[in-house]
Amino acid sequence: MGCTTSIEANDGEYHEMMQNSQVEKILKASKQQKKNQVKLLLLGAGESGKSTVLKQLRLLHKGGFTEQERIQYKNITWADTIGSMQTLIIQARKLGIKLDCDKPSSYLYSDKQKILGYKPLEGVNTSAAGGAAFLKDFVLKYSESSAHTRKFKSTGKANAGWNEEMDGVDGELFDGSSNATSNTGESRGTADEDLDSDSLLKDYLQEVNGSVHKNKSHKKHYTKLEIAEAIGKLWQGDEGIKKCFSKSNLFQIEGSAPYFFPKAGDYASSEYTCTDEDILKGRIKTTGITETNFNIDGIKFKILDAGGQRSERKKWMHCFQDITCTCFVLAVSEYDQVLFEDERVNRMHEAIMLFESLCNSRWFANTPFILFLNKVDLLKDKVRRSPLRKYFPDYDGKSNDVEDVLQYFEKLFLSLNHTNKPIYVHRTCATDSKSMQFVLTAVTDMLINQNLKSSGIF
Numbered sequence: 001m002g003c004t005t006s007i008e009a010n011d012g013e014y015h016e017m018m019q020n021s022q023v024e025k026i027l028k029a030s031k032q033q034k035k036n037q038v039k040l041l042l043l044g045a046g047e048s049g050k051s052t053v054l055k056q057l058r059l060l061h062k063g064g065f066t067e068q069e070r071i072q073y074k075n076i077t078w079a080d081t082i083g084s085m086q087t088l089i090i091q092a093r094k095l096g097i098k099l100d101c102d103k104p105s106s107y108l109y110s111d112k113q114k115i116l117g118y119k120p121l122e123g124v125n126t127s128a129a130g131g132a133a134f135l136k137d138f139v140l141k142y143s144e145s146s147a148h149t150r151k152f153k154s155t156g157k158a159n160a161g162w163n164e165e166m167d168g169v170d171g172e173l174f175d176g177s178s179n180a181t182s183n184t185g186e187s188r189g190t191a192d193e194d195l196d197s198d199s200l201l202k203d204y205l206q207e208v209n210g211s212v213h214k215n216k217s218h219k220k221h222y223t224k225l226e227i228a229e230a231i232g233k234l235w236q237g238d239e240g241i242k243k244c245f246s247k248s249n250l251f252q253i254e255g256s257a258p259y260f261f262p263k264a265g266d267y268a269s270s271e272y273t274c275t276d277e278d279i280l281k282g283r284i285k286t287t288g289i290t291e292t293n294f295n296i297d298g299i300k301f302k303i304l305d306a307g308g309q310r311s312e313r314k315k316w317m318h319c320f321q322d323i324t325c326t327c328f329v330l331a332v333s334e335y336d337q338v339l340f341e342d343e344r345v346n347r348m349h350e351a352i353m354l355f356e357s358l359c360n361s362r363w364f365a366n367t368p369f370i371l372f373l374n375k376v377d378l379l380k381d382k383v384r385r386s387p388l389r390k391y392f393p394d395y396d397g398k399s400n401d402v403e404d405v406l407q408y409f410e411k412l413f414l415s416l417n418h419t420n421k422p423i424y425v426h427r428t429c430a431t432d433s434k435s436m437q438f439v440l441t442a443v444t445d446m447l448i449n450q451n452l453k454s455s456g457i458f
């Protein structure tokens with residue numbers, strides 16, 4: 001008995017020793033692995049361009065997009081093209097902008113009728129577009145009830161949307177499988193979780209039908225190509241539509257709509273395959289956090305792309321551990337726009353709150369930051385028609401000078417850093433592959449050097 005006990009005790013110790021040495025080995029291996037790994041976190045408010053930056057990295061280092069993605073974007077962009085043109089027609093009425101196509105004598109009148117009478121979802125392969133997630137996003141974007149709810153629920157206050165005390169949410173946000181792009185997060189949190197997609201969808205279709213003139217002609221069924229042609233004509237021929245777009249800071253619309261409209265015929269054609277540019281300009285809101293793995297110059301890069309809308313930010317803390325570098329993407333052109341999820345809050349005010357809270361958070365006390373002043377192309381256009389001083393009264397640069405405006409925002413954001421960590425600033429147009437190639441190569445080179453230094457190789 002004693003003997004048995006003694007043998008058992010020795011056995012136990014032996015197993016414990018073996019286990020300890022195995023644990024040590026695993027820890028050592030994981031430490032080594034971490035040394036050879038760069039973990040880059042993309043953060044920023046909704047629509048700032050984080051996923052577009054990731055798309056550029058995929059084009060550079062992962063061979064681009066799959067056939068399935070090209071089909072998905074074609075379906076989504078077709079729906080967005082129609083949704084955006086219907087939005088412009090409806091918003092023009094609200095803003096009192098005269099449209100040529102509203103005059104029954106106009107050659108564009110019947111085109112407008114066709115567009116308003118068309119149900120965007122009819123011509124979409126919804127499962128290829130993303131199924132339930134696509135439908136939910138679509139009604140959130142285009143139904144009036146959703147817009148009312150978002151306005152009604154407005155806090156009127158800029159908000160970082162996450163905080164140090166937050167415990168995060170339950171469940172896994174992404175499966176960590178290597179070399180996979182995964183996105184299993186569910187959107188939850190603010191106004192959108194209170195909206196029932198089915199009833200919104202019904203409301204939305206009623207709204208669209210309700211806007212149609214009581215003329216029986218709208219009952220006629222039009223082909224996708226006929227609708228595409230009507231969209232092209234309205235965009236090209238109706239000055240009121242363009243004028244309405246120039247005031248699109250007052251409502252929500254896809255920023256890439258001017259790119260989509262002349263290409264509507266492509267998205268309508270069964271033969272067309274989406275180009276890389278179509279995908280870069282297209283938009284699918286990120287829910288949860290996606291993880292994409294790259295191998296760049298022998299170093300493993302793990303890029304985490306987080307959904308930036310308020311409801312998504314509650315999940316951010318799940319991935320704040322062991323970050324090599326945080327890249328904050330700021331849509332610098334959006335200083336005169338309000339948030340999608342809270343229509344009384346200025347997008348730039350929100351980004352300022354967000355950046356300040358992240359930059360000075362204990363999570364990132366020693367984590368270098370990269371700041372992308374993104375959407376510079378749109379800013380160039382914006383400063384000419386929308387004076388920055390109206391939104392930022394302390395701006396004392398020249399009223400339509402892009403360089404002055406960029407310097408102002410750069411200085412403002414750098415002043416929010418109350419730590420000693422460096423912040424590297426780049427001016428970007430995330431949809432432009434050529435310029436992004438330079439920026440992203442500079443960023444990955446810097447991160448590789450930093451990784452080598454911290455692992456003691458240099």
Ligand SMILES: Nc1nc2c(ncn2[C@@H]2O[C@H](COP(=O)(O)OP(=O)(O)OP(=O)(O)O)[C@@H](O)[C@H]2O)c(=O)[nH]1
Pocket residue numbers: 044045046047048049050051052053255256280281282283284285286287306307308309329374375376377378428429430431432
């Ligand atoms: N013109 C222009 N459009 C841009 C630029 N960067 C991004 N976009 C467009 O802006 C839209 C939103 O970009 P996303 O990359 O989806 O934004 P995001 O930050 O990932 O948004 P969330 O997933 O909601 O957090 C897309 O239609 C992009 O094509 C830019 O520099 N210039």
Ligand SMILES: [Mg+2]
Pocket residue numbers: 050051052284285286305306307308
């Ligand atoms: Mg995204």
